[in-house]
Amino acid sequence: MRMEKAVLLTIITERVMEPTLKELVERAGAQGYTIEDVASGWGTHGNRTGDLESDQTFKMLLIVSKTVAQLILHEVERTLQPEYAITAFQHEVEVLSRARTSSGSETL
Protein backbone atom coordinates (compact mmCIF):
# COMPACT_ATOMS: atom_id res chain seq x y z
CA MET A 1 0.00 0.00 0.00
CA ARG A 2 1.45 3.33 -1.09
CA MET A 3 0.05 6.66 0.14
CA GLU A 4 0.68 10.03 -1.43
CA LYS A 5 0.12 13.58 -0.17
CA ALA A 6 -2.66 15.65 -1.73
CA VAL A 7 -5.17 18.35 -0.83
CA LEU A 8 -8.83 17.64 -0.08
CA LEU A 9 -10.72 20.72 -1.23
CA THR A 10 -14.31 21.19 -0.07
CA ILE A 11 -16.55 23.81 -1.69
CA ILE A 12 -20.10 24.39 -0.44
CA THR A 13 -22.20 26.70 -2.61
CA GLU A 14 -25.51 27.41 -4.33
CA ARG A 15 -27.07 24.78 -6.61
CA VAL A 16 -27.45 27.28 -9.46
CA MET A 17 -23.67 27.63 -9.52
CA GLU A 18 -23.08 23.93 -10.18
CA PRO A 19 -22.36 24.24 -13.94
CA THR A 20 -20.14 27.30 -13.37
CA LEU A 21 -18.16 25.62 -10.60
CA LYS A 22 -17.71 22.42 -12.59
CA GLU A 23 -16.33 24.44 -15.50
CA LEU A 24 -14.08 26.42 -13.16
CA VAL A 25 -12.46 23.37 -11.51
CA GLU A 26 -12.03 21.56 -14.80
CA ARG A 27 -10.32 24.62 -16.29
CA ALA A 28 -8.06 24.80 -13.25
CA GLY A 29 -6.89 21.24 -13.89
CA ALA A 30 -8.94 19.08 -11.53
CA GLN A 31 -9.35 15.59 -12.91
CA GLY A 32 -12.38 14.65 -10.89
CA TYR A 33 -14.81 15.64 -8.18
CA THR A 34 -17.65 14.28 -6.07
CA ILE A 35 -20.87 16.21 -5.61
CA GLU A 36 -23.09 15.83 -2.56
CA ASP A 37 -26.52 17.36 -1.94
CA VAL A 38 -26.80 19.53 1.15
CA ALA A 39 -30.20 19.39 2.89
CA SER A 40 -30.28 22.99 4.13
CA GLY A 41 -28.11 25.66 5.66
CA TRP A 42 -27.91 29.02 7.30
CA GLY A 43 -25.31 31.78 7.09
CA THR A 44 -24.60 35.33 5.97
CA HIS A 45 -26.77 34.74 2.89
CA GLY A 46 -29.76 33.91 5.11
CA ASN A 47 -31.69 30.71 5.52
CA ARG A 48 -31.17 28.38 2.58
CA THR A 49 -34.07 25.99 3.09
CA GLY A 50 -33.51 23.79 0.04
CA ASP A 51 -37.17 24.01 -0.99
CA LEU A 52 -36.58 25.55 -4.41
CA GLU A 53 -33.72 25.25 -6.87
CA SER A 54 -32.63 28.82 -6.13
CA ASP A 55 -32.50 27.93 -2.45
CA GLN A 56 -30.60 24.66 -2.69
CA THR A 57 -27.01 24.03 -1.70
CA PHE A 58 -24.47 21.42 -2.76
CA LYS A 59 -21.01 20.36 -1.73
CA MET A 60 -18.13 19.57 -4.08
CA LEU A 61 -15.20 17.47 -2.87
CA LEU A 62 -11.95 17.32 -4.82
CA ILE A 63 -8.62 15.64 -4.31
CA VAL A 64 -6.07 17.82 -6.06
CA SER A 65 -2.47 18.92 -5.93
CA LYS A 66 -1.54 21.98 -3.87
CA THR A 67 -1.07 24.06 -7.03
CA VAL A 68 -4.45 23.16 -8.48
CA ALA A 69 -6.11 23.80 -5.09
CA GLN A 70 -4.59 27.29 -4.95
CA LEU A 71 -5.71 28.02 -8.50
CA ILE A 72 -9.28 26.90 -7.77
CA LEU A 73 -9.47 28.88 -4.51
CA HIS A 74 -8.13 31.96 -6.24
CA GLU A 75 -10.74 31.70 -9.02
CA VAL A 76 -13.54 31.01 -6.52
CA GLU A 77 -12.54 34.07 -4.54
CA ARG A 78 -12.36 36.23 -7.66
CA THR A 79 -15.51 35.17 -9.50
CA LEU A 80 -18.00 33.59 -7.08
CA GLN A 81 -17.37 34.80 -3.56
CA PRO A 82 -18.46 38.42 -4.02
CA GLU A 83 -22.07 37.53 -4.92
CA TYR A 84 -22.88 33.95 -3.95
CA ALA A 85 -23.20 31.94 -0.77
CA ILE A 86 -19.94 30.00 -0.86
CA THR A 87 -17.65 28.33 1.66
CA ALA A 88 -14.36 26.75 0.63
CA PHE A 89 -11.74 25.07 2.78
CA GLN A 90 -8.88 22.62 2.36
CA HIS A 91 -7.20 19.80 4.27
CA GLU A 92 -3.91 18.14 3.66
CA VAL A 93 -4.64 14.45 3.24
CA GLU A 94 -2.95 11.19 2.33
CA VAL A 95 -4.56 9.37 -0.54
CA LEU A 96 -4.20 5.76 -1.50
CA SER A 97 -2.03 5.96 -4.55
CA ARG A 98 -3.38 4.58 -7.78
CA ALA A 99 -1.26 3.22 -10.59
CA ARG A 100 -2.74 5.60 -13.18
CA THR A 101 -2.35 8.73 -11.02
CA SER A 102 -0.51 11.24 -13.17
CA SER A 103 -0.85 14.94 -12.33
CA GLY A 104 -1.70 14.48 -8.65
CA SER A 105 -5.47 14.91 -9.06
CA GLU A 106 -7.99 12.13 -8.77
CA THR A 107 -11.67 11.46 -8.23
CA LEU A 108 -12.62 10.78 -4.63
Place this chain on the structure above:
Amino acid sequence: MVDHTLLDAIGHNLTAPMPLFFALGILATLIRSELKVPDALYIGLTLYLLAAIGLHGGAEIREVGIIAIWMPIVACFMLGSLIPVAGYFILRYMGKFSIHDAAAIAGHYGSVSAVTFAVATQFLSSLQVKPEGYLSAFLAILEPTGVVVGILLARIALQVEVQRHGASDSSKTTRAGWIRPVLHEALTGTGSMILLGALVIGYISGPEGIAVTKPFFGDLFKGVLCLFMLEMGLVAGRRLAEVRAVGAFLIIFAICMPIIDGTLGVLLGGLVGLSVGGATMLGVMAASASYIAAPAAMRISLPEANPSFYLTASLGITFPFNIAMGIPLYFWLAKLVFGS
Protein backbone atom coordinates in the same frame (compact mmCIF):
# COMPACT_ATOMS: atom_id res chain seq x y z
CA MET B 1 -72.26 29.01 -17.49
CA VAL B 2 -73.62 29.51 -13.99
CA ASP B 3 -74.20 33.13 -13.03
CA HIS B 4 -71.89 34.21 -10.20
CA THR B 5 -71.26 37.36 -8.26
CA LEU B 6 -67.68 38.05 -7.21
CA LEU B 7 -68.37 36.80 -3.68
CA ASP B 8 -70.00 33.62 -5.00
CA ALA B 9 -66.97 32.96 -7.18
CA ILE B 10 -64.55 33.54 -4.28
CA GLY B 11 -66.64 31.34 -1.99
CA HIS B 12 -66.82 28.60 -4.63
CA ASN B 13 -63.06 28.77 -5.08
CA LEU B 14 -62.22 28.70 -1.38
CA THR B 15 -64.21 25.52 -0.78
CA ALA B 16 -62.47 23.61 -3.59
CA PRO B 17 -59.97 20.96 -2.43
CA MET B 18 -56.86 22.56 -4.04
CA PRO B 19 -56.90 25.87 -2.10
CA LEU B 20 -57.85 23.93 1.02
CA PHE B 21 -54.85 21.60 0.69
CA PHE B 22 -52.73 24.72 0.20
CA ALA B 23 -54.19 26.17 3.42
CA LEU B 24 -53.49 22.87 5.19
CA GLY B 25 -49.83 23.16 4.17
CA ILE B 26 -49.59 26.69 5.56
CA LEU B 27 -51.36 25.66 8.76
CA ALA B 28 -49.03 22.68 9.19
CA THR B 29 -46.02 25.00 8.95
CA LEU B 30 -47.48 27.54 11.36
CA ILE B 31 -48.17 24.92 14.06
CA ARG B 32 -44.78 23.27 13.35
CA SER B 33 -46.27 19.96 12.31
CA GLU B 34 -43.98 17.21 11.05
CA LEU B 35 -46.02 16.96 7.86
CA LYS B 36 -43.64 16.75 4.90
CA VAL B 37 -43.81 15.89 1.22
CA PRO B 38 -40.65 13.95 0.30
CA ASP B 39 -38.36 15.80 -2.16
CA ALA B 40 -38.46 13.01 -4.73
CA LEU B 41 -42.27 12.99 -4.66
CA TYR B 42 -42.33 16.77 -5.11
CA ILE B 43 -40.16 16.47 -8.23
CA GLY B 44 -42.35 13.58 -9.43
CA LEU B 45 -45.52 15.63 -8.94
CA THR B 46 -43.96 18.58 -10.83
CA LEU B 47 -43.08 16.30 -13.74
CA TYR B 48 -46.56 14.82 -13.77
CA LEU B 49 -48.40 18.16 -13.69
CA LEU B 50 -46.28 19.84 -16.35
CA ALA B 51 -46.36 16.77 -18.60
CA ALA B 52 -50.16 16.67 -18.33
CA ILE B 53 -50.50 20.42 -18.99
CA GLY B 54 -48.07 20.29 -21.93
CA LEU B 55 -49.63 17.24 -23.59
CA HIS B 56 -53.07 18.77 -23.46
CA GLY B 57 -51.85 22.14 -24.78
CA GLY B 58 -49.84 20.59 -27.62
CA ALA B 59 -52.78 18.45 -28.76
CA GLU B 60 -55.09 21.49 -28.73
CA ILE B 61 -52.65 23.52 -30.86
CA ARG B 62 -52.65 20.66 -33.35
CA GLU B 63 -56.46 20.76 -33.35
CA VAL B 64 -56.85 24.51 -33.99
CA GLY B 65 -53.60 25.12 -35.93
CA ILE B 66 -50.84 27.59 -35.06
CA ILE B 67 -52.05 30.16 -37.65
CA ALA B 68 -55.41 30.48 -35.87
CA ILE B 69 -53.81 31.56 -32.61
CA TRP B 70 -51.32 34.18 -33.76
CA MET B 71 -53.23 37.05 -32.15
CA PRO B 72 -53.32 35.52 -28.67
CA ILE B 73 -49.60 34.71 -29.12
CA VAL B 74 -48.85 38.38 -29.86
CA ALA B 75 -50.96 39.37 -26.83
CA CYS B 76 -48.95 36.92 -24.75
CA PHE B 77 -45.60 38.42 -25.85
CA MET B 78 -46.95 41.90 -25.14
CA LEU B 79 -47.90 40.88 -21.61
CA GLY B 80 -44.57 39.16 -21.05
CA SER B 81 -42.71 42.35 -22.01
CA LEU B 82 -45.03 45.05 -20.65
CA ILE B 83 -45.50 43.61 -17.16
CA PRO B 84 -41.81 43.56 -16.17
CA VAL B 85 -41.26 47.06 -17.61
CA ALA B 86 -44.22 48.48 -15.65
CA GLY B 87 -43.20 46.55 -12.53
CA TYR B 88 -39.64 47.81 -12.80
CA PHE B 89 -40.61 51.48 -12.92
CA ILE B 90 -43.08 51.09 -10.04
CA LEU B 91 -40.50 49.35 -7.85
CA ARG B 92 -37.58 51.56 -8.82
CA TYR B 93 -39.19 54.99 -8.66
CA MET B 94 -42.09 54.54 -6.25
CA GLY B 95 -40.64 51.79 -4.07
CA LYS B 96 -37.04 53.11 -4.24
CA PHE B 97 -35.64 49.63 -4.78
CA SER B 98 -32.13 49.22 -6.22
CA ILE B 99 -31.81 48.54 -9.96
CA HIS B 100 -30.99 44.88 -9.32
CA ASP B 101 -33.83 44.31 -6.88
CA ALA B 102 -36.40 46.17 -9.00
CA ALA B 103 -35.43 44.30 -12.17
CA ALA B 104 -35.30 40.88 -10.46
CA ILE B 105 -38.71 41.29 -8.81
CA ALA B 106 -40.23 42.71 -12.01
CA GLY B 107 -38.87 39.74 -13.99
CA HIS B 108 -40.66 37.36 -11.62
CA TYR B 109 -43.97 39.09 -12.30
CA GLY B 110 -43.37 39.00 -16.07
CA SER B 111 -42.77 35.27 -15.79
CA VAL B 112 -45.54 32.84 -14.89
CA SER B 113 -46.62 30.21 -12.35
CA ALA B 114 -47.78 26.95 -13.94
CA VAL B 115 -49.37 25.81 -10.69
CA THR B 116 -51.59 28.89 -10.49
CA PHE B 117 -52.54 28.11 -14.08
CA ALA B 118 -53.40 24.51 -13.17
CA VAL B 119 -55.52 25.57 -10.18
CA ALA B 120 -57.36 28.09 -12.38
CA THR B 121 -58.20 25.42 -14.97
CA GLN B 122 -59.74 23.31 -12.20
CA PHE B 123 -61.68 26.32 -10.88
CA LEU B 124 -63.14 26.97 -14.34
CA SER B 125 -63.88 23.30 -14.95
CA SER B 126 -65.82 23.12 -11.66
CA LEU B 127 -67.99 25.95 -13.04
CA GLN B 128 -68.34 24.15 -16.40
CA VAL B 129 -66.40 26.95 -18.13
CA LYS B 130 -64.11 25.74 -20.87
CA PRO B 131 -61.11 27.90 -21.81
CA GLU B 132 -59.15 27.43 -25.04
CA GLY B 133 -57.00 24.38 -24.37
CA TYR B 134 -53.96 25.67 -26.27
CA LEU B 135 -53.38 28.42 -23.70
CA SER B 136 -51.07 26.18 -21.69
CA ALA B 137 -48.53 26.62 -24.49
CA PHE B 138 -48.37 30.27 -23.45
CA LEU B 139 -46.77 29.20 -20.17
CA ALA B 140 -43.75 28.21 -22.22
CA ILE B 141 -43.71 31.66 -23.87
CA LEU B 142 -44.27 33.76 -20.76
CA GLU B 143 -41.84 31.93 -18.50
CA PRO B 144 -38.59 32.85 -20.29
CA THR B 145 -39.88 36.17 -21.72
CA GLY B 146 -40.46 37.75 -18.31
CA VAL B 147 -37.08 36.64 -17.01
CA VAL B 148 -35.15 37.85 -20.07
CA VAL B 149 -36.94 41.23 -20.08
CA GLY B 150 -36.22 41.63 -16.36
CA ILE B 151 -32.52 41.01 -16.86
CA LEU B 152 -32.43 43.28 -19.94
CA LEU B 153 -33.98 46.06 -17.87
CA ALA B 154 -31.24 45.72 -15.28
CA ARG B 155 -28.53 45.82 -17.92
CA ILE B 156 -29.98 48.87 -19.66
CA ALA B 157 -30.53 50.71 -16.36
CA LEU B 158 -26.99 49.95 -15.21
CA GLN B 159 -25.58 51.11 -18.54
CA VAL B 160 -27.52 54.38 -18.24
CA GLU B 161 -26.25 54.76 -14.68
CA VAL B 162 -22.67 54.31 -15.85
CA GLN B 163 -23.08 56.90 -18.60
CA ARG B 164 -24.72 59.36 -16.24
CA HIS B 165 -22.41 59.03 -13.26
CA GLY B 166 -19.36 57.32 -14.70
CA ALA B 167 -19.67 54.47 -12.22
CA SER B 168 -16.42 53.04 -10.99
CA ASP B 169 -17.36 49.37 -11.25
CA SER B 170 -18.35 48.76 -14.82
CA SER B 171 -17.86 45.00 -14.58
CA LYS B 172 -21.46 44.50 -13.50
CA THR B 173 -22.83 46.16 -16.60
CA THR B 174 -20.57 44.34 -18.97
CA ARG B 175 -20.83 40.79 -17.68
CA ALA B 176 -20.39 39.11 -21.02
CA GLY B 177 -22.36 36.18 -22.34
CA TRP B 178 -25.21 36.55 -19.85
CA ILE B 179 -27.93 35.47 -22.24
CA ARG B 180 -26.63 31.92 -22.76
CA PRO B 181 -26.80 30.69 -19.15
CA VAL B 182 -30.13 32.46 -18.63
CA LEU B 183 -31.75 30.93 -21.68
CA HIS B 184 -30.17 27.61 -20.85
CA GLU B 185 -31.60 27.74 -17.33
CA ALA B 186 -34.98 29.01 -18.52
CA LEU B 187 -35.38 26.47 -21.31
CA THR B 188 -33.65 23.36 -20.03
CA GLY B 189 -34.51 23.42 -16.32
CA THR B 190 -36.63 20.43 -15.22
CA GLY B 191 -39.92 22.33 -15.45
CA SER B 192 -39.35 24.05 -18.79
CA MET B 193 -37.88 20.96 -20.42
CA ILE B 194 -40.79 18.70 -19.51
CA LEU B 195 -43.37 21.37 -20.41
CA LEU B 196 -41.81 22.13 -23.81
CA GLY B 197 -41.20 18.43 -24.48
CA ALA B 198 -44.78 17.47 -23.60
CA LEU B 199 -46.13 20.32 -25.77
CA VAL B 200 -44.21 18.97 -28.76
CA ILE B 201 -45.27 15.38 -27.98
CA GLY B 202 -48.90 16.50 -27.62
CA TYR B 203 -48.68 18.37 -30.93
CA ILE B 204 -47.18 15.39 -32.76
CA SER B 205 -49.59 12.85 -31.25
CA GLY B 206 -52.68 15.04 -31.57
CA PRO B 207 -55.93 14.69 -29.59
CA GLU B 208 -56.51 11.05 -30.66
CA GLY B 209 -52.94 10.13 -29.91
CA ILE B 210 -52.91 11.48 -26.36
CA ALA B 211 -56.32 9.91 -25.61
CA VAL B 212 -54.47 6.75 -24.50
CA THR B 213 -52.82 8.71 -21.67
CA LYS B 214 -56.11 10.04 -20.30
CA PRO B 215 -56.55 7.58 -17.41
CA PHE B 216 -53.16 8.70 -16.07
CA PHE B 217 -52.74 12.32 -17.16
CA GLY B 218 -56.42 13.25 -17.19
CA ASP B 219 -58.36 11.47 -14.47
CA LEU B 220 -55.68 11.62 -11.77
CA PHE B 221 -54.80 15.28 -12.41
CA LYS B 222 -57.00 16.82 -9.71
CA GLY B 223 -55.78 14.46 -6.99
CA VAL B 224 -52.13 15.01 -7.86
CA LEU B 225 -52.70 18.75 -7.92
CA CYS B 226 -54.09 18.53 -4.34
CA LEU B 227 -50.88 16.88 -3.11
CA PHE B 228 -48.80 19.44 -4.98
CA MET B 229 -50.77 22.29 -3.41
CA LEU B 230 -50.10 20.77 0.01
CA GLU B 231 -46.36 20.96 -0.67
CA MET B 232 -46.72 24.53 -2.01
CA GLY B 233 -48.54 25.44 1.20
CA LEU B 234 -45.65 24.03 3.24
CA VAL B 235 -43.09 25.95 1.16
CA ALA B 236 -45.10 29.20 1.16
CA GLY B 237 -45.73 28.83 4.90
CA ARG B 238 -41.99 28.82 5.55
CA ARG B 239 -41.79 32.13 3.63
CA LEU B 240 -44.53 33.82 5.65
CA ALA B 241 -42.15 34.64 8.48
CA GLU B 242 -40.15 36.81 6.07
CA VAL B 243 -43.16 38.82 4.87
CA ARG B 244 -42.84 41.40 7.62
CA ALA B 245 -39.16 41.88 6.82
CA VAL B 246 -39.67 42.87 3.15
CA GLY B 247 -41.52 46.10 3.97
CA ALA B 248 -44.99 47.49 3.40
CA PHE B 249 -44.33 48.67 -0.16
CA LEU B 250 -43.44 45.21 -1.45
CA ILE B 251 -46.43 43.66 0.32
CA ILE B 252 -48.79 46.16 -1.33
CA PHE B 253 -46.99 45.66 -4.66
CA ALA B 254 -47.34 41.86 -4.41
CA ILE B 255 -51.12 42.20 -4.03
CA CYS B 256 -51.83 45.17 -6.35
CA MET B 257 -49.52 44.12 -9.19
CA PRO B 258 -51.36 40.83 -9.86
CA ILE B 259 -54.69 42.68 -9.87
CA ILE B 260 -53.39 45.22 -12.44
CA ASP B 261 -51.66 42.52 -14.53
CA GLY B 262 -54.66 40.20 -14.28
CA THR B 263 -57.01 42.95 -15.45
CA LEU B 264 -54.69 43.73 -18.34
CA GLY B 265 -54.51 40.03 -19.26
CA VAL B 266 -58.30 39.61 -19.13
CA LEU B 267 -58.90 42.72 -21.28
CA LEU B 268 -56.22 41.80 -23.81
CA GLY B 269 -57.50 38.21 -23.92
CA GLY B 270 -61.03 39.37 -24.65
CA LEU B 271 -59.83 41.85 -27.27
CA VAL B 272 -57.93 39.18 -29.24
CA GLY B 273 -61.02 37.02 -29.30
CA LEU B 274 -60.57 34.57 -26.42
CA SER B 275 -63.67 33.18 -24.68
CA VAL B 276 -64.54 34.21 -21.10
CA GLY B 277 -62.63 31.16 -19.87
CA GLY B 278 -59.68 31.97 -22.14
CA ALA B 279 -59.57 35.62 -21.07
CA THR B 280 -59.67 34.46 -17.44
CA MET B 281 -56.72 32.15 -18.07
CA LEU B 282 -54.69 34.88 -19.81
CA GLY B 283 -55.50 37.10 -16.82
CA VAL B 284 -54.32 34.38 -14.43
CA MET B 285 -51.08 33.93 -16.38
CA ALA B 286 -50.45 37.69 -16.46
CA ALA B 287 -51.20 37.99 -12.75
CA SER B 288 -49.11 35.06 -11.57
CA ALA B 289 -45.44 35.38 -10.65
CA SER B 290 -42.81 32.71 -11.12
CA TYR B 291 -41.17 31.16 -8.09
CA ILE B 292 -39.34 28.17 -9.57
CA ALA B 293 -37.65 29.03 -12.89
CA ALA B 294 -37.26 32.78 -12.39
CA PRO B 295 -35.49 32.71 -8.98
CA ALA B 296 -32.88 30.27 -10.31
CA ALA B 297 -32.29 32.34 -13.46
CA MET B 298 -32.14 35.60 -11.47
CA ARG B 299 -29.71 34.10 -9.01
CA ILE B 300 -27.36 33.37 -11.90
CA SER B 301 -27.75 36.67 -13.76
CA LEU B 302 -28.55 39.22 -11.05
CA PRO B 303 -26.81 37.83 -7.97
CA GLU B 304 -26.72 41.33 -6.45
CA ALA B 305 -30.53 41.24 -6.08
CA ASN B 306 -31.81 40.06 -2.70
CA PRO B 307 -33.60 36.68 -3.17
CA SER B 308 -35.62 37.32 -0.04
CA PHE B 309 -37.48 40.14 -1.83
CA TYR B 310 -38.50 38.27 -4.96
CA LEU B 311 -39.19 34.91 -3.32
CA THR B 312 -41.26 36.36 -0.51
CA ALA B 313 -43.23 38.58 -2.88
CA SER B 314 -43.96 35.91 -5.50
CA LEU B 315 -44.29 32.82 -3.32
CA GLY B 316 -45.24 34.21 0.08
CA ILE B 317 -47.78 36.84 -1.04
CA THR B 318 -48.79 36.80 -4.74
CA PHE B 319 -49.19 33.03 -5.06
CA PRO B 320 -51.54 32.65 -2.03
CA PHE B 321 -53.40 35.81 -3.09
CA ASN B 322 -54.03 34.45 -6.60
CA ILE B 323 -55.03 31.01 -5.30
CA ALA B 324 -57.52 32.45 -2.80
CA MET B 325 -58.87 35.63 -4.40
CA GLY B 326 -57.17 36.37 -7.73
CA ILE B 327 -58.50 33.47 -9.81
CA PRO B 328 -62.19 34.12 -9.02
CA LEU B 329 -61.59 37.85 -9.42
CA TYR B 330 -60.18 37.52 -12.95
CA PHE B 331 -63.02 35.15 -13.86
CA TRP B 332 -65.61 37.58 -12.52
CA LEU B 333 -63.98 40.43 -14.43
CA ALA B 334 -63.85 38.43 -17.68
CA LYS B 335 -67.52 37.54 -17.30
CA LEU B 336 -68.43 41.14 -16.48
CA VAL B 337 -66.69 42.59 -19.53
CA PHE B 338 -67.01 39.84 -22.13
CA GLY B 339 -69.73 37.62 -20.63
CA SER B 340 -72.61 38.63 -22.85
